Amino acid sequence: MEIRQLQTFVQAAQLESFSKTAEMLGYSQSAITVQMRLLETELNTRLFDRMGKRVVLTPQGREFLKSANKILYEVNKASKSMNEDRELTNPLHVGTIESLCTAKFPRILSEFHSLHPRVNLQITVDSPEKLIRMMEHNELDLIYILDTPRWDENWVKVMELAEPVVFVASAASRFAGKERLVLDDILQEPFFLTEKHANYRQALDQQLALRRQSISPVLEISDTEFIIRMLELNQGLSFLPYFAVEQDIYKHRIITLDVKDVHISMYRQIFYHKNKFCTREMEEFIRLADKRS
Template sequence: MEIRQLKTFWTLASTCSFSQTAELLSYVPSTITMQIKSLEEELGVKLLDRLGKKVVLTDAGQQFLPYATKILNDVEEAKCISSQHGELAGTVVIGADEVLCAYLLPALFKRFRAEYPGVRLLFRPLSGQELKSSLREGHADVVFVLDEPINSKDLQSEFLKDETFQMVVSPDHMLASRSELVIDDFHKQHFLLTEKNCSYRTYFDQSITKKGVDALTELEFHSVEAIKQCVVAGLGIALLPEMALKKELREGEVVALPWDLSDVSFSAQMLWHREKWISPSMAAFMEVAKSELI
């Protein structure tokens, strides 16, 4: 069993793509296939299934991944201890939901790449529930969430910034010109919502139910961009983070409704596992993140 095989397996498990893994590791795809096959033969189990262009870990692959992650972390730690000089290198695996990836993190990634060109950033877009699991399972080093304040025994959090939410409609929506709204105004309206495991979707469901709306006509989306385009097209009402709406609000493509959202308390936060060894490259990324985003 070779370190390069473990690195290939770990990267493939992170990207779920042979072509992306080959690009990240500067291999041709056939080399990736050969290394995985050799590793499977040595272990005597099948680690992954290739379903079209997508890679899915088998049960054995899922069980083997934490061991591969630990070995690679130990190797990287040993390299850092034995190296006295030279450019900072390594890989940092980052996870975030769609909103933070699109509207908060690009400037951070650009600055970090300029300051630490030798460190590879591997980004994994994940849903709300998957983000915390990715830390606990060792699939990510650092994740960014938009959530209520997080108190966890095994996860460490760093507050970055509070986020304001807006309830928006298109300019020609029947509620757009209203200076005041009551809960009855929302009856028979169409709501365009994020998926149910999204933190602020959960808040919205609980809040609107408490205020007397017992049934909603809703369309559910996995993409905030899709929700915005449907709002612009006049298909309904959406509750979204203001960071995702700045352009549309400024250009008059959507209108914020006069609905009190002062009790919505969500913030952008950076999370990592308390027991994870923080490599120099991970520490550098976290420091740049705090400097850039706080």
């Protein structure tokens, strides 16, 4: 039994596909098939059921996956301990959402690249649901999302920070300086909102639905930076995570509205899969993200 066979087995178990495993590991599909057959022969048990193009772990396969993960964890741990002073060079693939990428990632990545210039960083921007699926199929090293608190026994959560979502407008808005507004005061204003699948937009729509109310935005767009620029031109209102507008508020370009009857928070969270060995590159990204939190 070889380490590479265990690595291939774990990858195939996560992706449920020999062809995708071959593509990710740089082997031919036939080489993956041969490796798994040899492993099954050595263990004298069937590890996978072949179901069309999918391969699914048998009960024996699921049990062996636990052992394979433990072995690979100890191997990686030993390798890491021997290379603590080595320059970071392994690639790092992080998944995030658009608003976090725009507001938080430039400073994190700038410092990361300054400290570790040989690391090839790849960023994927998508919805939390898509990023979680990619993480579970080992297509990402870790994810940094904004959502309601998420948990699964197969994930390792290394950050969870509450983030208020606020109504915002231009500093020149007629609402500037007004206190104790209520939702009815602003509902008829033109709104620039993120698309309906954005989780904080969904949370707002749910609160409105409970009141039998709704907002009909003049524009829906995933680009929070574009929304902020429109607000600066005093073109309407929006509802955005505070971190996305913090710098513009500090520069007195836009303001938060004091809407007393709506309180919504989301949580910035970082996860990786429990079967994923946490590399030094992952640890360093997590450290810098926490530093910039």
